[in-house]
Amino acid sequence: MLKTFRHGIHPPANKITKDIPLKDFEISEMLYISLSQHIGAPAKCLVNVGDHVDEGQMIGEAGGFVSAPVFASVSGTVKGIVKLPTAIGGEADHIQIENDGLYTKALLEPLTQPTKEDVLKRVKDAGIVGMGGATFPTHVKLSPKDPIDTLIINAAECEPYITCDYRLLMEYPDKVLAGIKYLMLALDVKDAYIGIENNKKDAIELLLSKAPSDIHVVALKTKYPQGAEKQLIYAITKRVVPVGALPAAVGCVVNNTHTAFSVACAVEDGETLYKRAMTVSGKGVENKGNYFVRTGTTYQFIYDKCKGNVDEDVTRKVISGGPMMGFAQSSLKPATTKGSSSLLFLSEDEFGTNEPTQCINCGRCIKNCPMQLRPRDIEHCAEKKDFEGTFKNGVMNCIECGVCSYSCPARRPLVQAMKLSKKEIKVRGIK
Amino acid sequence: MSNYIVSTSPHFQSTSSTKTIMLDVIIALIPATIAMIVLYGIYPLFLMVLCVGSAVFGEWIYNVITKKPQSVGDLSAVVTGMILALNLPPVVPFYVPIVGGLFSIIIVKMLFGGIGKNFANPAITGRIFLMLCWTGIMTTFVVPNGFVEGTKSFFQHAVNINLGAVDGLTSATPLASVKASVESGAAPLAGYAMVSGWSTGNAYLDMFLGIIGGSAGEICSLAILVGGLYLVVRKVIDWKIPAIYIASTVIFTALFFCKSEYCGEYVYTYLFGGGLLFGAFFMATDYATSPKSTIAVVIYALLLGLLTVVFRKYSTMNEGVSFAILLMNIATPLLEKIAPKAFGTPKKTFKKIFAKKAKPEAEGGKNG
Numbered sequence: 001m002l003k004t005f006r007h008g009i010h011p012p013a014n015k016i017t018k019d020i021p022l023k024d025f026e027i028s029e030m031l032y033i034s035l036s037q038h039i040g041a042p043a044k045c046l047v048n049v050g051d052h053v054d055e056g057q058m059i060g061e062a063g064g065f066v067s068a069p070v071f072a073s074v075s076g077t078v079k080g081i082v083k084l085p086t087a088i089g090g091e092a093d094h095i096q097i098e099n100d101g102l103y104t105k106a107l108l109e110p111l112t113q114p115t116k117e118d119v120l121k122r123v124k125d126a127g128i129v130g131m132g133g134a135t136f137p138t139h140v141k142l143s144p145k146d147p148i149d150t151l152i153i154n155a156a157e158c159e160p161y162i163t164c165d166y167r168l169l170m171e172y173p174d175k176v177l178a179g180i181k182y183l184m185l186a187l188d189v190k191d192a193y194i195g196i197e198n199n200k201k202d203a204i205e206l207l208l209s210k211a212p213s214d215i216h217v218v219a220l221k222t223k224y225p226q227g228a229e230k231q232l233i234y235a236i237t238k239r240v241v242p243v244g245a246l247p248a249a250v251g252c253v254v255n256n257t258h259t260a261f262s263v264a265c266a267v268e269d270g271e272t273l274y275k276r277a278m279t280v281s282g283k284g285v286e287n288k289g290n291y292f293v294r295t296g297t298t299y300q301f302i303y304d305k306c307k308g309n310v311d312e313d314v315t316r317k318v319i320s321g322g323p324m325m326g327f328a329q330s331s332l333k334p335a336t337t338k339g340s341s342s343l344l345f346l347s348e349d350e351f352g353t354n355e356p357t358q359c360i361n362c363g364r365c366i367k368n369c370p371m372q373l374r375p376r377d378i379e380h381c382a383e384k385k386d387f388e389g390t391f392k393n394g395v396m397n398c399i400e401c402g403v404c405s406y407s408c409p410a411r412r413p414l415v416q417a418m419k420l421s422k423k424e425i426k427v428r429g430i431k
Numbered sequence: 432m433s434n435y436i437v438s439t440s441p442h443f444q445s446t447s448s449t450k451t452i453m454l455d456v457i458i459a460l461i462p463a464t465i466a467m468i469v470l471y472g473i474y475p476l477f478l479m480v481l482c483v484g485s486a487v488f489g490e491w492i493y494n495v496i497t498k499k500p501q502s503v504g505d506l507s508a509v510v511t512g513m514i515l516a517l518n519l520p521p522v523v524p525f526y527v528p529i530v531g532g533l534f535s536i537i538i539v540k541m542l543f544g545g546i547g548k549n550f551a552n553p554a555i556t557g558r559i560f561l562m563l564c565w566t567g568i569m570t571t572f573v574v575p576n577g578f579v580e581g582t583k584s585f586f587q588h589a590v591n592i593n594l595g596a597v598d599g600l601t602s603a604t605p606l607a608s609v610k611a612s613v614e615s616g617a618a619p620l621a622g623y624a625m626v627s628g629w630s631t632g633n634a635y636l637d638m639f640l641g642i643i644g645g646s647a648g649e650i651c652s653l654a655i656l657v658g659g660l661y662l663v664v665r666k667v668i669d670w671k672i673p674a675i676y677i678a679s680t681v682i683f684t685a686l687f688f689c690k691s692e693y694c695g696e697y698v699y700t701y702l703f704g705g706g707l708l709f710g711a712f713f714m715a716t717d718y719a720t721s722p723k724s725t726i727a728v729v730i731y732a733l734l735l736g737l738l739t740v741v742f743r744k745y746s747t748m749n750e751g752v753s754f755a756i757l758l759m760n761i762a763t764p765l766l767e768k769i770a771p772k773a774f775g776t777p778k779k780t781f782k783k784i785f786a787k788k789a790k791p792e793a794e795g796g797k798n799g
Contacts, residue, residue: 372773
């Protein structure tokens with residue numbers, strides 16, 4: 001019996017790039033390193049225009065406890081600090097670096113036989129954040145107030161299209177496992193679980209053959225959103241994270257596959273976090289694949305290099321992240337960050353058209369909601385601007401996974417209503 | 432630079448839309464429709480065309496008059512028309528389905544806000560309305576006499592209200608036989624005349640195949656099961672509603688008749704001899720008028736079964752499915768209040784409820 005959570009959906013997987021090995025992406029002449037690559041306070045800029053920087057050098061220090069430093073992804077000269085749109089909307093300061101083509105590195109000291117404190121310090125110094133897309137600073141996650149007994153590694157990769165975590169598991173299993181070991185050391189836990197969806201059978205087998213006895217490989221049912229934190233914890237441990245609480249409340253810490261990989265790179269090789277694995281896919285590009293992309297590479301550069309012979313008009317929607325929770329881009333100006341797990345160039349036939357019609361009350365949103373909410377009722381309230389009502393219906397528990405909107409035959413803008421309600425509730429101070 | 436489409440996530444959408452769901456229901460109704468034509472000829476198909484036509488026209492004209500966006504394209508009016516037609520006795524005069532179709536759509540559906548907002552199933556309410564208007568016509572059933580014979584008497588049916596005098600084929604439904612049997616104490620199916628030339632000679636098999644008196648589309652249990660299973664497999668309907676409804680009807684029938692020596696016959700007749708299967712698969716599962724959470728669905732379907740048996744056994748009517756469904760439709764908003772709490776909401780145990788109640792008392796004691 002495969003482990004899973006209640007409700008959920010089965011969107012088409014579209015893992016086109018599944019079998020394409022990871023390779024280094026071309027490096028741009030000009031890179032734009034965002035100072036806000038994580039959740040929390042933006043990093044504070046440490047360099048001035050004209051400064052020379054080395055690859056991997058810290059150019060922005062953490063702006064608080066819930067924050068992370070940022071690093072130069074190439075060696076070169078700081079050309080300026082510019083405001084650029086970010087992938088998640090809004091603008092942020094970016095440090096513009098001109099690549100000198102020398103790639104001189106400024107790395108940290110590799111650690112052999114690190115202690116718990118060494119690992120924690122290294123995770124913080126290397127600027128490691130949650131690489132699944134949420135970009136929550138990892139050192140904060142590793143210093144919980146509640147006692148922790150279980151580390152869960154999220155390798156579900158339930159979003160369609162994205163395959164970068166799968167490629168990491170297939171090509172660098174030892175590195176990922178080593179990273180998990182360091183995370184276990186930092187958290188002082190005896191057991192770690194890797195949750196993988198059952199559509200990646202070869203990865204499950206590979207890890208089963210390599211994993212030490214305290215790292216348990218768990219095959220999960222292929223179902224969206226299997227990789228959502230609370231759902232993953234429930235699937236693997238049957239523990240239910242209370243509403244409004246963090247996983248630590250039930251003794252769990254969840255980290256992404258790529259986070260584990262980056263931790264191993266930081267500890268063993270002294271690498272700071274300035275590049276990551278990323279999936280480029282969709283019918284709008286010819287050279288689909290999985291690439292190690294340096295942070296600060298603009299979407300325009302990625303598009304130009306991957307476009308191939310596909311006509312520019314084919315791409316109708318550009319999505320940073322997966323198609324279920326990712327952000328649609330209005331331009332190709334944003335640059336990649338530590339959280340950029342994928343960039344999709346979708347043609348018209350790849351995404352749904354949004355023309356809402358009247359709700360037919362079929363109840364699919366209710367039956368599929370992994371948080372057991374009633375999106376139909378919440379949307380009814382939101383439509384009437386009754387945000388007290390949306391609050392009472394539990395909209396604050398919504399994880400915005402997109403299951404309701406996906407399954408709605410009337411194409412109701414349900415997730416939109418959830419996001420709007422959450423914002424309004426915060427603005428109006430409804431409690 | 433090309434203009435990209437920007438919208439909120441998710442950027443994926445399932446392929447099912449209101450239209451595809453309605454198409455699935457139409458496909459599921461086809462076996463029952465075919466059975467109807469095979470058993471009764473062309474005339475009931477003519478009635479169905481009138482039903483669907485008036486239903487679609489009703490929705491169209493309502494939208495035109497009220498200047499609302501046209502919604503007939505979603506095919507839901509077609510489904511309502513088809514279900515209503517399958518609910519009619521096979522030989523009603525031509526104006527009955529027209530009035531029924533218009534009433535179902537305009538009064539029950541559109542005036543309450545259109546698709547998804549109706550308080551009761553339009554087709555069932557339409558049928559009940561027609562029953563109140565033309566009780567005699569709506570409760571006169573004929574035994575199927577096959578495609579050829581049925582088609583021959585086409586024009587007679589269209590205008591003649593006094594059907595009993597037409598061809599002498601009028602028949603009691605199996606449910607009526609049960610009622611008579613309960614009163615007389617005779618075996619239920621002994622008095623049931625198998626007048627049709629099509630009869631297999633086995634009353635049980637006749638009932639399953641639909642060679643009995645009844646509403647045009649409700650008689651052939653086999654065809655309804657095929658269509659119903661299609662809906663379940665396609666996940667258009669919640670399987671729990673028909674499953675629990677049918678099971679609860681069987682259980683309550685057995686309970687209510689447990690003292691009778693013909694209990695088995697009664698259960699079988701209640702199961703296959705009336706409108707139960709059609710109601711359970713196609714009408715009780717109507718989206719707008721059935722609850723959504725599991726507990727509510729269980730209560731809804733259990734009560735449907737209980738009400739059906741109570742109506743059939745104790746009321747003056749032989750059939751109880753439509754009234755049971757109408758009543759439970761009206762109870763649905765109440766049942767909808769039973770909703771599970773968000774994932775992770777602490778479960779209320781008796782201990783905790785008790786502890787909460789005990790606290791204020793303790794504080795009160797301190798203050799005093």
